[in-house]
Amino acid sequence: MGINSGNLSYSESVQSHYFVSELYNNILDKLKTIGVDLNNVKRTDLSSVDEFHVRGLEVSKELAQQITSSNLKVLDVGCGLGGPARMIADEKSCTVTGLDLSQEFIDTAKALSKLVNLDSKTTFLKGDALDLPFERNSFDIVWTQHVQMNIFEKKKFYSEIFRVLKTGGKFLYYDIFKSSDNDINYPMPWASRQDLSHLIKIAELEKILNSIGFNSFSQKNQTNAGLASIKQMLSHIKKFGPPIMGLNVLMGKDTKQKILNAFNHFDQGDLQLWSGFAEK
Ligand SMILES: C[S@@+](CC[C@H](N)C(=O)[O-])C[C@H]1O[C@@H](n2cnc3c(N)ncnc32)[C@H](O)[C@@H]1O
Numbered sequence: 001m002g003i004n005s006g007n008l009s010y011s012e013s014v015q016s017h018y019f020v021s022e023l024y025n026n027i028l029d030k031l032k033t034i035g036v037d038l039n040n041v042k043r044t045d046l047s048s049v050d051e052f053h054v055r056g057l058e059v060s061k062e063l064a065q066q067i068t069s070s071n072l073k074v075l076d077v078g079c080g081l082g083g084p085a086r087m088i089a090d091e092k093s094c095t096v097t098g099l100d101l102s103q104e105f106i107d108t109a110k111a112l113s114k115l116v117n118l119d120s121k122t123t124f125l126k127g128d129a130l131d132l133p134f135e136r137n138s139f140d141i142v143w144t145q146h147v148q149m150n151i152f153e154k155k156k157f158y159s160e161i162f163r164v165l166k167t168g169g170k171f172l173y174y175d176i177f178k179s180s181d182n183d184i185n186y187p188m189p190w191a192s193r194q195d196l197s198h199l200i201k202i203a204e205l206e207k208i209l210n211s212i213g214f215n216s217f218s219q220k221n222q223t224n225a226g227l228a229s230i231k232q233m234l235s236h237i238k239k240f241g242p243p244i245m246g247l248n249v250l251m252g253k254d255t256k257q258k259i260l261n262a263f264n265h266f267d268q269g270d271l272q273l274w275s276g277f278a279e280k
Contacts, residue, residue: 010196011128014150015102017192020250023081023108030245043086043116048246050083050112052189053146053174054226054262054273060084060145063172066277067092072140075099077129077161078147081250082109082122088143089121097139099127130156134164141165145174149190152198154208162212165280171214174222174275177202182270189251189258202274209278219276223266226273230263 008016020026027049032038036045047057060083067074070093076085079098082105089096100106109124127133129144130153142161151157161171178184178199191197206217233246237256242248248255265271 010152011101014196017190017196018102018250019104020252021104023104023249024111026249027108027112027245030249033244038115041115043090043118046081046083046086046112046116048243049249050081050086050109052080052083052247052250054176055222055229057083057087058229059174059222059225059275060087061091063143063145063174063275064088064092066170066172067094067141069140070094073097073138074141074143075132075134075139075164077132077142077144078150079109079124080105082113082124084143084145085109085122085124086113086116086118089118094121094141096122098122098124099129099132100124101126101128130160132160132164136163137166138164139166140169141172142169143172146176146190148173149176149197149199154198154200154204155212158208158214159212162214162280167280169280171209171278171280172275173277174273175205177205177272177274178270179272180268180270182268184265184270185261187254187258188261189247192254199271202272205274214278214280216279217276219274222273222275223271227263227266230259230266234259234263 051057051060072094074088074094074096076096076098079085079100082098085096085098088094098109103126106124106126113119113122142165148157165171178201186194251258
């Protein structure tokens with residue numbers, strides 16, 4: 001969407017929301033602090049920071065159960081730091097391409113893959129989900145988690161996914177949807193301000209996917225599982241303070257307010273978490 005916020009374009013405003021300087025070095029410092037040997041970092045040592053969505057690695061592994069063959073070509077749209085991409089490459093023996101708007105996240109994703117020896121099975125590039133730099137019918141699986149909330153042009157977003165997916169391929173998603181018309185309080189983990197957030201209801205997603213030509217849908221309401229996980233995170237922060245290595249590394253100084261706002265809206269029934277898949 002071409003909204004200008006101050007001197008920044010919409011895309012620059014989203015990038016600015018997610019920007020963390022010196023992210024890779026910061027993560028290395030945190031790993032050292034919690035006692036991880038930097039010459040022997042395992043993929044799962046990174047999970048508390050490189051899975052930027054409610055319920056982290058656990059829910060990614062659950063979604064990945066839909067990937068039932070190896071050697072597939074997978075695209076992660078809005079891949080962040082590449083945790084889900086590395087998990088799929090490692091556990092499902094697939095080659096995974098991750099694309100993200102944030103140059104900082106892409107640089108960090110590449111460096112983290114190298115650190116855990118998964119750089120031969122993962123590729124990361126900076127790009128816009130609304131203009132995917134791939135030929136049509138390029139991927140067996142297209143995957144996206146917690147990205148579309150930043151995107152106003154939903155039909156364009158899902159049409160691009162449809163275009164690059166092979167016929168018979170699977171689209172897998174895990175996302176946040178609105179479930180009431182009440183106002184939402186910001187900051188949220190995905191948007192410091194309301195104008196960076198574009199929430200739709202799950203029924204609207206189904207309509208959009210249908211209209212584009214996807215078929216054979218399956219959806220799962222993940223809200224209760226998400227709420228339980230956020231509750232646990234909040235009580236951990238209350239008892240012990242912010243974790244050394246957690247999503248606070250990405251969400252910055254207002255992490256607690258972002259988590260609290262998300263929790264309250266899930267709890268009050270304004271927001272829901274859904275995972276699902278559709279076929280082309
Ligand atoms: C909450 S993070 C989720 C990251 C990752 N999917 C994960 O679950 O770990 C949202 C990500 O979407 C990316 N993003 C937002 N709008 C985008 C766009 N138009 N094109 C590509 N990436 C985008 C952001 O840069 C950010 O990395």
